[in-house]
Amino acid sequence: MHSLIPVILSGGAGTRLWPLSRQSHPKPFLQLPDGETLLQKTLQRALALPDVHHFITVTNREYYFQTRDVYQPVLNQAEQRAAFFVLEPVGRNTAPAIAAAALQAEALIGPEAILLVLPADHLVQNQAAFAQAVERARRLAEQGYLVTFGIHPAWPETGYGYIEAGDTLEAAGTPLGFAVRRFVEKPDSDTAAAFLAQGDYTWNSGMFCFRADAYLSALERYEPQLYHDTRSAWAEGRCESDFRELAPGFAQVPDISVDYAVMEKAEQVAVVPGDFGWSDIGSWTAFGALLPDGVDGNRVLGDTVLEDAQNCIVHSSDRLTALLGVEELIIVDTPDALLIARKDRDQDVKRIVTELKRRGHEAHNLHRTVHRPWGTYTVLEEGARFKIKRIFVKPGAALSLQMHHHRSEHWIVVSGTAKIVNGEEERLIRTNESTYIPAGTAHRLINPGVIDLVMIEVQSGEYLGEDDIVRFDDRYGRVAS
Structure with missing residues (x-):
């Protein structure tokens, strides 16, 4: 049996769940009523499947560190699994993202690796039924099929795409799924009601299963430019121990979904229907159903x-x-x-x-609490020429060596110990101690301890925007080489 590699697609803003979801804190990171995030649940769902030893996450550098933080508690409780990240310089939709993951899977395992593509912002509430559907899809993928998962419709939804099922596909007398007769984009209400009554249509879930080489071959056939541009961006990208950052040329790859690029054009396409408590949590009504x-x-x-x-x-x-x-x-x-x-x-x-x-309003992008690779900051209050933040720094983490042209900063340690670089001076400040950073001075904040560092930062100056940062050195790759 070929290796199964879950591919978690983690990006997008989830604009229909604003103001909880923002561009810098999208839907996969939203905490559900049970305290877990959709991203965390997706990883748990993937690792609960049999024969999973590697998984790939396609995201970007902005979400990379936050994603690792979400994964860590899950990986601590699971058997050792190899996590690998593919980082996009810019999102180009699902077809290129899956292509980059397939190239990475080929490099890690081989062309016969079977990809299970899972959006990071979907919810599945019946793991056993989901695992059974994955097993059927996996067996079809081993036969060369490009498999999508269909959800039996519960009402005439107009916000989803639909899949019409054709002939039954089986192995050794066991039904596995159906050949796809056609894909239908979001229908009007009358058409959706007719699909529901007909009974051989399912919602298109956006989850897929196929061999890496089968997908890449289909992509090369139907979207050759996209295929070659993505392969070039992958080959020219920077590779570290647990991630590959695609080259900047990836930004020129066409923005197209896997459905349009491959699934609606290919010949061997199958659908595995299922009822496993699926929801894309695509609206506040869907979120409310969890309460x-x-x-x-x-x-x-x-x-x-x-x-x-x-x-x-x-x-x-x-x-x-x-x-x-x-x-x-x-x-x-x-x-x-x-x-x-x-x-x-x-x-x-x-x-x-x-x-x-x-309008250029910041509320589409940032919350009051903003996640950074080193921790978080929360804007407590701001006004003309001042801003007050609560800064949380993880043990062993450090902010970049940086300078501000237009603002000075006062730092007061609330708990923990801070190592401060302030111009030519370097020293430790402890709870209830403080320091002052004049404008134009290179400075850095480090948590050298094993407990969290919490500080209050008071900024004052003529301009307090987050873009007034000149970075000289950064351990998280935020300084251009």
């Missing part, structure tokens, strides 16, 4: 007071939210943004993100 069904149909997370309120979804983890005399609303409260929408408009939340981008 307990409360009084009057309300689903809430956080401290709430509801009076004469029906069928509302409330996500408010930081402060009390009160509802009075309303119904069918979505209320999502975060420290820097509040969303209030009718439930029947949940698919239009992305329009707000588009408008925020048009």
Whole structure:
């Protein structure tokens, strides 16, 4: 039996879950009501399958360190598995991403490696049924099929693509799946209802299974330029012990999905239908379904007071939210943004993100708490010529050696010990001690200890934007060579 390599695709902003999801903190990193993230659940689901010894994650450098942090607790509890990352300089959709992963799988295992492609932002709640579907898909992939997973539709959804099943495919008398007759893009409501009644259509889940060489051969046949450009970016990329960073030329690769590039054109395409509690958590209504069904149909997370309120979804983890005399609303409260929408408009939340981008508003990109390779910072308060942050630095981590043109900084250690480089001076400061960094001075912050370092930073100056950073040295690769 050929090796099974899960390929986790982790990118995208999840704009329909704004304001919880932002460009710098997309949907895979969102914490679900049970405390786990979608990315964490995807990895757990992949590692629970038999004969998995390697897995590949396709992401970018911005998410690379945060992804490793999410993976670490899972890998600590699992048997030793080899994790490898493919880092894109820019996202170019699923067809090139999977091609880069297939090239990496060939290098790690060989062309016969079977890829199980899993988006990092999907939820599967029945692991046993999922594993059975994967086993059927794997057997078809060994026969050379390009396999997609179909979800039996529960309602006439217009937001998903559909797959029409054809002839039954089997091995040794055991049905494994169906030949794909055709793919149908998101239909209107009447067509979706007809598909549901007909019974041989499934939702297109966006999960796939195929041999690495089968996918690459199909891609070379149907999208030769994309294939050759991706191979060049992979071959010319920088390779380290656990990651390959694709060359900048990858930015010129066509932006196209695997469905359009390969699956809708290839001949040996199969679908394995399944019922394994799948959801793409593609709206606040879908997220709300994960919350307990409360009084009057309300689903809430956080401290709430509801009076004469029906069928509302409330996500408010930081402060009390009160509802009075309303119904069918979505209320999502975060420290820097509040969303209030009718439930029947949940698919239009992305329009707000588009408008925020048009205005250049930071709320489409960053939360108050921002993840960095070394830890996090949280903006506590800001105003004219000042900003106050809480800075958390992981044990052994260090900020870059940097300088600011327009601001000075006061650092106060709350807990832990900080090693400070301040111009020509280097010293330790401990709890309740502080230091001052003048504008124009090269400085660095290091946590030399084995416990977390927590500091308060007070910035003052004429410009306090995050782009006022000149980096001289950085252990996380954020300084151009």
